[in-house]
Amino acid sequence: MISFKKIIMHRLKMPLKYPFANSSTTITEKDIIITELHDQDGIIGYGESVAFDSPWYTEETTDTVQYMMEHHLWPLIKKQQINHPTELKLHNIRRNHMAKTAIEGAVWDLYAKRTQQPLYQAIGGTTNQIPVGAAIGFQSTDEQLIEKIAQALEQGYQRIKLKIKPENDLHTLETVRNHFPTTPLMVDANSAYTINDIDHLKKMDPYHLMMIEQPLASDDFIDHAKLQHEINTPICLDESIHTLADVQTAISLNSCKIISIKLAKVGGFTNAIKIHDYCQEHNIPVWCGGMLEAGIGRAQSLALATLPNFTLPADPGASNRYWHQDIITPEVEVQNGYVTLPKRPGIGYDLNLPTTDQKVLT
Numbered sequence: 001m002i003s004f005k006k007i008i009m010h011r012l013k014m015p016l017k018y019p020f021a022n023s024s025t026t027i028t029e030k031d032i033i034i035t036e037l038h039d040q041d042g043i044i045g046y047g048e049s050v051a052f053d054s055p056w057y058t059e060e061t062t063d064t065v066q067y068m069m070e071h072h073l074w075p076l077i078k079k080q081q082i083n084h085p086t087e088l089k090l091h092n093i094r095r096n097h098m099a100k101t102a103i104e105g106a107v108w109d110l111y112a113k114r115t116q117q118p119l120y121q122a123i124g125g126t127t128n129q130i131p132v133g134a135a136i137g138f139q140s141t142d143e144q145l146i147e148k149i150a151q152a153l154e155q156g157y158q159r160i161k162l163k164i165k166p167e168n169d170l171h172t173l174e175t176v177r178n179h180f181p182t183t184p185l186m187v188d189a190n191s192a193y194t195i196n197d198i199d200h201l202k203k204m205d206p207y208h209l210m211m212i213e214q215p216l217a218s219d220d221f222i223d224h225a226k227l228q229h230e231i232n233t234p235i236c237l238d239e240s241i242h243t244l245a246d247v248q249t250a251i252s253l254n255s256c257k258i259i260s261i262k263l264a265k266v267g268g269f270t271n272a273i274k275i276h277d278y279c280q281e282h283n284i285p286v287w288c289g290g291m292l293e294a295g296i297g298r299a300q301s302l303a304l305a306t307l308p309n310f311t312l313p314a315d316p317g318a319s320n321r322y323w324h325q326d327i328i329t330p331e332v333e334v335q336n337g338y339v340t341l342p343k344r345p346g347i348g349y350d351l352n353l354p355t356t357d358q359k360v361l362t
């Protein structure tokens with residue numbers, strides 16, 4: 001039986017090595033919370049809030065995560081006793097999936113350490129090797145973009161994901177395909193289009209993209225289905241997918257052919273595993289999207305990506321693509337296009353935090 005004694009919230013700002021620009025915003029810094037969860041025996045599990053400081057991607061922000069943790073999640077969790085992380089009861093709190101993940105991830109880490117197994121094994125993962133791709137934000141010039149892509153390919157990344165928006169998409173694809181005719185390539189629109197752009201989006205078909213991620217608004221399941229019917233490029237839903245019910249809706253309407261699962265978007269491992277299993281049963285490949293995570297969130301996302309239906313390269317790559325110095329040792333590394341997760345119990349990396357603001361909840 002596991003019960004929870006206290007949680008320490010470490011909050012810190014981490015400047016990104018390079019600004020990450022997409023169709024909605026430019027991210028230069030992350031404001032993260034590391035959750036340090038203690039059980040009755042003093043065993044510690046870690047989680048991370050991967051929310052941004054503004055609600056451009058989902059409704060949550062780092063401040064809402066902190067608020068939910070202090071005022072709703074911790075009071076609920078400290079009363080619970082569990083044998084297994086799937087017994088955790090969080091459903092009386094609606095949504096707030098990133099806040100839930102910051103705690104649920106820590107519970108799984110703690111459980112894996114208690115049972116002396118790597119986190120990826122505790123969730124049912126079948127390998128510790130994860131193929132990874134590189135996501136590249138908008139650059140100021142074509143030359144810079146080509147240079148960034150060339151660098152990522154030299155470092156072994158197995159596919160390139162480009163951000164797009166209506167103003168520059170076809171030009172970018174033409175330029176990139178001229179330089180890299182056969183590189184596995186995909187694009188992410190972060191909802192920059194509407195259903196009126198069908199004819200425009202059809203023009204991407206000749207570029208042989210692996211997929212177009214989230215072309216339309218996050219609640220547009222019907223319009224995504226109309227669009228998928230008209231274009232050859234497979235649609236992948238990202239911002240649309242928060243729950244198993246979202247996945248069921250998307251699959252039954254044929255709104256997409258691929259799904260991006262992010263641990264934090266779906267509220268943690270237990271939900272992510274259910275979504276993974278459902279997609280597998282319905283022959284929908286999944287892959288692990290990234291949130292510009294610091295080390296704890298990165299290691300947990302990659303652990304999720306060891307489940308067998310994660311058949312496409314993941315976003316979260318080497319720590320040094322994002323950070324001057326990550327908060328874990330060793331840092332996450334990519335070799336020959338793969339991350340190899342440590343076989344130590346739990347997430348397998350040690351936390352190495354600079355001095356931070358701390359709040360202790362008991």
Ligand SMILES: O=C(O)CCC(=O)c1ccccc1C(=O)O
Pocket residue numbers: 057135188190238289290291292293315316317
């Ligand atoms: O490399 C990464 O971590 C992912 C890059 C990325 O595309 C992204 C980063 C932050 C928030 C949302 C997204 C996205 O997939 O839409």
Ligand SMILES: [Mg+2]
Pocket residue numbers: 188190213214238239289
């Ligand atoms: Mg995306």
